Amino acid sequence: MKNQQNHDLQSRAYAPALCFLVCGSLLAFDSAAQEGGSDKSLTPEQQSTKTEVWEPVPPSVSVPETGVPSDSIVLFDGADLDAWEAEEGGPAEWHVEDGVMTVNRGAGGIRTRQDFCDVQLYLEWRAPADIDGMEGQDRGNSGVFLQERYEIQVLDSYDNPTYPNGQAASIYKQHIPLVNASRPPGEWQSYNILYTAPRFDDGDTLESPAYITVLHNGVVVQHHAEVQGTTEWIGKPNYDEAHGCAPIYLQDHDADVSFRNVWVREL
Known part of the structure; x- marks a missing residue:
């Protein structure tokens, strides 16, 4: 009890x-x-x-149907090469005619005078129509380099077998494109590239790699692909050097490749 x-x-x-x-x-x-x-x-x-968010309000950008976004930096509109310089410095010496710039074979590549990090880059390119006696990497070879280090291949890959991680729209020797969206040689093609630059800490150690998304002729061919390091022809890519923003570079690879309508948006 x-x-x-x-x-x-x-x-x-x-x-x-x-x-x-x-x-x-x-x-x-x-x-x-x-x-x-x-x-x-x-x-x-x-x-x-209760779940509506009213700030910040995105700035307005006008997008003409056949033009470029109003917040773009125009790198080539067909008039001149003022936005570019030779890869060793000095005036860019590529050919400009009828609104098109074409590789001046032997003169070397060209790079933007301005440095860039994260960008949306749009350009149109054309491989030469005359392909007699040429195949593989010898057909319309050039390249688009982000920060002068990370290459998206330009190549005539229409009915032109080569190693797939070196064909058009590949991240050269790193990522094969999801599909081959190439048009025949002599026809204009487009790249719409979304690029996130690599990040390095104060000790110059890599914190996060670069990432690239590519639309080739409007088709997604690289989807947030992780860049393994600098583009290398021989050997493996690596991030052995910390760096900041750097120019966009177009390659002279001894082919008469042409470019037009080049613009970039900083992200």
Whole structure:
């Protein structure tokens, strides 16, 4: 009997604490539910406003149907090579005619005078129509280098077998394109490239690699592909050198490849 009384006393002593825990939890749950928009006293429209975000407001960009976005930096509009320089410095010496710039074979590549990091890069390119006696890597070879280090291959890959990680729209010797979207030689083709630059910490150690997405003639051929390091013809890619923003570079690979409508948006 005495034990029963002690048990009843202990139960009555614990009851307030138990009520505090349980009731407090229920109140907290009810408050959280109301914060989450499940308060039945509110109309659906009123509940909906709880998850609306009004700031920041994105800036407006005009996009003409046949033009370039208004926030773009035009790198080549057919007039001149003022935005470019030779790879060793000095004026760019490629040919400009009829709104098109074409590799000046033997003069070397050209690079932008401005440095870039994360970008959307758009350009149109054309491999030469005369392919007599040429095959593989000898047909319309050039390249688009982000930060002068990471190459997206330019090549006539229409009915032209070569190693797939070196065909058009490959991240050269790193990533094979998902599909071959090439048009016949002599026809204009487009690259729309989304690029995230690599990040390095204060000790020049790689924190995150570069990533590239490529649309070739409007078709996704590289989907957020991780860049393994600098483009290498021989050997494996690596991130052995920390770097900041750097120019966009177009390659002279001894082929009469042409470019037009080149613009870039900094992201």
